[in-house]
Amino acid sequence: QKEVEQDPGPLSVPEGAIVSLNCTYSNSAFQYFMWYRQYSRKGPELLMYTYSSGNKEDGRFTAQVDKSSKYISLFIRDSQPSDSATYLCAMSGGRDDKIIFGKGTRLHILP
Amino acid sequence: GAGVSQTPSNKVTEKGKYVELRCDPISGHTALYWYRQSLGQGPEFLIYFQGTGAADDSGLPNDRFFAVRPEGSVSTLKIQRTERGDSAVYLCASSLRRETEAFFGQGTRLTVV
Numbered sequence: 001q002k003e004v005e006q007d008p009g010p011l012s013v014p015e016g017a018i019v020s021l022n023c024t025y026s027n028s029a030f031q032y033f034m035w036y037r038q039y040s041r042k043g044p045e046l047l048m049y050t051y052s053s054g055n056k057e058d059g060r061f062t063a064q065v066d067k068s069s070k071y072i073s074l075f076i077r078d079s080q081p082s083d084s085a086t087y088l089c090a091m092s093g094g095r096d097d098k099i100i101f102g103k104g105t106r107l108h109i110l111p
Numbered sequence: 112g113a114g115v116s117q118t119p120s121n122k123v124t125e126k127g128k129y130v131e132l133r134c135d136p137i138s139g140h141t142a143l144y145w146y147r148q149s150l151g152q153g154p155e156f157l158i159y160f161q162g163t164g165a166a167d168d169s170g171l172p173n174d175r176f177f178a179v180r181p182e183g184s185v186s187t188l189k190i191q192r193t194e195r196g197d198s199a200v201y202l203c204a205s206s207l208r209r210e211t212e213a214f215f216g217q218g219t220r221l222t223v224v
Contacts, residue, residue: 008151034212043115043202043215044154088153098167099144099204099213101153 003027006089006102014110019076023089023102026070030100031093033065035074038086038104047087048074079109113137115216117203123222124193132188132219136205143186144213145178146202154202160186193223 006023013019021035031052036044048063050056056063062075072091076083086104116135124130136143141162146154156170163183171177175193180186190197200220204213 004153006153032211036215041220043217046212046214049212090153098156098159098170100156101146103151103153 003100004089004091004102007105008103010106010108012108012110013079015079015081017079017109019079019083019107019109020073021076021087021089021105021107022071022073024069024071025091025100027091027100028067028070029093030091032091033063033072034090034092034099035061035063036088036090036101038088040085044088081109081111083107084109115203115205115214117201117216117219119219120217121220121222123224126193126195126223128193130190130193130221132190132201132221134186134188134203134205134216136184136186136203137214138184140205140207140214141183142206142208142211142213143180144204144206145186145188146204148200148202148218157188157201190221193221195223197221198223 004025033050035048037047038044050063053065053067060077064073086106088104089102090099092099118133143160145157148154158168158178160180175191178188200218202218204215206213
């Protein structure tokens with residue numbers, strides 16, 4: 001079992017819909033959870049950063065962490081074609097301090 | 112800009128050659144990471160520096176890969192005797208300290224022919 005599991009998609013949704021992206025993980029020591037957005041041929045761009053369990057909201061984006069279930073989510077409200085990208089979950093805080101990434105989910109917002 | 116800068120953006124080299132990839136982190140960031148990303152995959156951890164020292168190099172695939180950060184700022188990833196399997200995008204990221212947000216550069220696309 002990989003440390004971080006993420007469905008690669010692709011996920012296609014109509015413009016304006018609510019998008020739900022998620023990851024599961026196996027290492028209970030993870031405490032820091034991140035979501036990155038990556039456009040084609042670009043570096044990952046940090047979207048959301050949360051510590052421990054709970055919710056965090058920033059504009060149209062909401063990140064949720066459920067440490068008891070080892071499950072994290074990213075919700076995008078009022079999705080727009082410019083949201084089309086690959087979304088990477090990432091986490092750290094384990095013994096080694098390195099940041100571990102999921103494989104990324106490709107998202108397509110259809111106009 | 113004040114972001115992470117990586118040079119070159121693209122590098123094509125022949126199998127067996129030596130390459131150096133450079134990363135300029137955000138000023139004042141003490142932590143620096145190198146990752147490798149293949150097509151359709153998430154970034155794969157290579158090495159992590161805290162200041163000048165390599166805090167974790169467990170992701171380096173073999174002894175052909177080496178990285179330095181002599182003054183705690185700029186870092187260079189060095190690959191000896193390149194192989195076609197080394198072809199990937201090499202990403203660098205920095206953060207203010209460990210376990211805070213990491214910001215990535217645009218990457219160096221390495222192609223070994």
